[in-house]
Amino acid sequence: xxxxxxxxxxxxxxxxxxxxxxxxxxxxxxxxxxxxxxxxxxxxxxxxxxxxxxxxxxxxxxxxxxxxxxxxxxxxxxxxxxxxxxxxxxxxxxxxxxxxxxxxxxxxxxxxxxxxxxxxxxxxxxxxxxxxxxxxxxxxxxxxxxxxxxxxxxxxxxxxxxxxxxxxxxxxxxxxxxxxxxxxxxxxxxxxxxxxxxxxxxxxxxxxxxxxxxxxxxxxxxxxxxxxxxxxxxxxxxxxxxxxxxxxxxxxxxxxxxxxxxxxxxxxxxxxxxxxxxxxxxxxxxxxxxxxxxxxxxxxxxxxxxxxxxxxxxxxxxxxxxxxxxxxxxxxxxxxxxxxxxxxxxxxxxxxxxxxxxxxxxxxxxxxxxxxxxxxxxxxxxxxxxxxxxxxxxxxxxxxxxxxxxxxxxxxxxxxxxxxxxxxxxxxxxxxxxxxxxxxxxxxxxxxxxxxxxxxxxxxxxxxxxxxxxxxxxxxxxxxxxxxxxxxxxxxxxxxxxxxxxxxx
Numbered sequence: 001x002x003x004x005x006x007x008x009x010x011x012x013x014x015x016x017x018x019x020x021x022x023x024x025x026x027x028x029x030x031x032x033x034x035x036x037x038x039x040x041x042x043x044x045x046x047x048x049x050x051x052x053x054x055x056x057x058x059x060x061x062x063x064x065x066x067x068x069x070x071x072x073x074x075x076x077x078x079x080x081x082x083x084x085x086x087x088x089x090x091x092x093x094x095x096x097x098x099x100x101x102x103x104x105x106x107x108x109x110x111x112x113x114x115x116x117x118x119x120x121x122x123x124x125x126x127x128x129x130x131x132x133x134x135x136x137x138x139x140x141x142x143x144x145x146x147x148x149x150x151x152x153x154x155x156x157x158x159x160x161x162x163x164x165x166x167x168x169x170x171x172x173x174x175x176x177x178x179x180x181x182x183x184x185x186x187x188x189x190x191x192x193x194x195x196x197x198x199x200x201x202x203x204x205x206x207x208x209x210x211x212x213x214x215x216x217x218x219x220x221x222x223x224x225x226x227x228x229x230x231x232x233x234x235x236x237x238x239x240x241x242x243x244x245x246x247x248x249x250x251x252x253x254x255x256x257x258x259x260x261x262x263x264x265x266x267x268x269x270x271x272x273x274x275x276x277x278x279x280x281x282x283x284x285x286x287x288x289x290x291x292x293x294x295x296x297x298x299x300x301x302x303x304x305x306x307x308x309x310x311x312x313x314x315x316x317x318x319x320x321x322x323x324x325x326x327x328x329x330x331x332x333x334x335x336x337x338x339x340x341x342x343x344x345x346x347x348x349x350x351x352x353x354x355x356x357x358x359x360x361x362x363x364x365x366x367x368x369x370x371x372x373x374x375x376x377x378x379x380x381x382x383x384x385x386x387x388x389x390x391x392x393x394x395x396x397x398x399x400x401x402x403x404x405x406x407x408x409x410x411x412x413x414x415x416x417x418x419x420x421x422x423x424x425x426x427x428x429x430x431x432x433x434x435x436x437x438x439x440x441x442x443x444x445x446x447x448x449x450x451x452x453x454x455x456x457x458x459x460x461x462x463x464x465x466x467x468x469x470x471x472x473x474x475x476x477x478x479x480x481x482x483x484x485x486x487x488x489x490x491x492x493x494x495x496x497x498x499x500x501x502x503x504x505x
Contacts, residue, residue: 006041014070014147014192016061025049025084027059027070033082050087053080058102058147058192071099071113079111079128093133101125101148105155112138112174114145114160125160125172125179139172139179147192148172157221157276161190161203169193169203169212171221171327173276180275181328183212220270225370226339226357227268229261230484234373241352241376243482260378260427262344262481262488264295267355267373269339274324279359279367281321283312284340286353290320295341298334305334315364324359349379350425379491380424382448382477386495387418389473391459396499404504407467410459418454419495421477428491432475436462448477463501470500 011029018024024036026046031053034046055073062068068082069092079093079102093111101114111128123142126135144163151157151171158172159182167190169183187205193212194202201212220227228234231254232243238258246257267284274282284291294311310333315321322339330337339357347353357370388395389403391413396403405413421430431445434455441462442455455473463469479491 005038006036006043006045008043010043013057014059016059016068018061019063025059025061025068027056029055031056033059033068033070035084048087049084050080050082050089052089054078056080057100060102060104062104062108065108069102069104069111071096071102073098073100073116079113092130093128100146101160103148103150103158112148112158114142114148116144123162125158127174127176136176138174138176139170142170142179145170146190149193149195151195152220152222154222159193159195159201161186161193163189163191167205168328169201171272171276177276177278180272181326182272184328184331186210186212221272221276223270223273225270225273225359225368226355226373227270228484229373229375230266230268230338230482232256232482232484234371237373237375239374241374243484256480256482259480259482260376260425261484262349262377262379262479262491263483264293265342265344265375266336266338266484267340267342267357268336269357271324271330271337271339272327274359275326277359277367278361279324280362281315281323281360281364282339283320283322283358283360284342285356285358286342286347288354288356291340291342292320293340293342295338297337300332300334310337315360318364321360321364344377345379347377347379349377352376378425378427378479378481379488380427380479381491382428382479382493383420383422384430384475384477384493384495385418385420386473386475386497387454388497389415389417389471389499391415396497401499402502403499405459405501407503410463413459414456415459415462415501416454416456417473419451419473419475421448421450421475423448423477423479427480428477429480430475430477433473434462435472435474436464436466436469459501466501468500468502470498472496472498 012026013029014027016025026034032051033049035049036046056070057073060069066084071079077096077099078091081090081092098116099113103112114125116123121140123145124140125138128135143166146161149159151159160170160172162168167186170179171182172179186203187208187210189206190203192204203210236245236248238244242258243256244258245252246255292312294309297310298305299308312320312322352374355373359367361367428448430450433440433443474496476494479488481488
């Protein structure tokens, strides 16, 4: 659903909403910048702020300072600064080659411009120091680069669409680390990107606006190099190494509270940032020991998912080097793709361990290291015991499971069931229930160790209105250890018994 606000414009190239929410500024390819009242937005009612530009393109609006900026698509184009109050135009830069995209740094000291050049640089994105016009090329060899958008508030990365025939989105390092393909297969002629939220983008293309989801692939250009374990963000792991999303955000979709890690741990690596930082490989260490864990996944070949193995390889004869996939490669894997599926069963249980991920360039030279991640690992199984139901010293040990009672003393005779629940480090919860037919007549539970006392009830209370009744008693101990994607239920233990109360002949 959309609403037409105004018509009659001469090839509008860009639009920016005013801070007051009542007006907008529109740049026209014919050379005009106009201010529009959105309540009466047809072109004849617009106010011309400035005119006489040559094919102006992306518009940057700085209302707080009272200026707008735009670049010209021309063999020798200019970067214009336009006074929004009186329309005065100042050429800040000149000699730009078919400039299209434009954004400024927060301090307004630098301009970032994309140019559709025809020389050896091909399409390029550059940073210009506005005080002296000095150019620094950030990325070259792009196909018809278009509008520029900051990917993050820290201004480390720029999003830039590439047009026909590539129709892709690249992430350009503002520090000069080149460009990484972030998305392929966009609709025809993508022009601009809007960041809705981290990992969620809108791409304005020739005929459609397309939603682009990056979050599931770990594409966070300014995020941590190691994002966490599975669904557990790295900074939602306590100093003791326990996963705790509940205290961090009780509305988060994946709720765990003070639980250890176990099983195979998906160590989530930020492949986009690693690539932008110049990394081609990484190694995973636990307590200083190199890991070489491999895991099976699936990759899209264009028509179907093909089984494949993701794991480390040799680099100059040295083991343990995982490749950093490009973003276009990453998008072909079934998502999400962890950087390592770390088998924690090879580690000591009931102890903390330090996971370190180190990044290297294509020659094996160190590039950087992620902040170490301390995790509590506990792969110990639970324990459980469940004794036979008994009345005094008589237990339900007959082949048919009957436990006889004396009708004359049923009101005072006690039915008891002893049970226990445990886990070596205390990382488990337990539950116990007694069911008569389809009705649960008793249930309890809590954290291990437990319980403090056996089940103890009078025979009369257990029978209720029955003379002969069938029962089931069950104790279940659930390990709280978590992979980050799910609970380690393989360490659960349980016990079940059935018996029937019947009058002694």
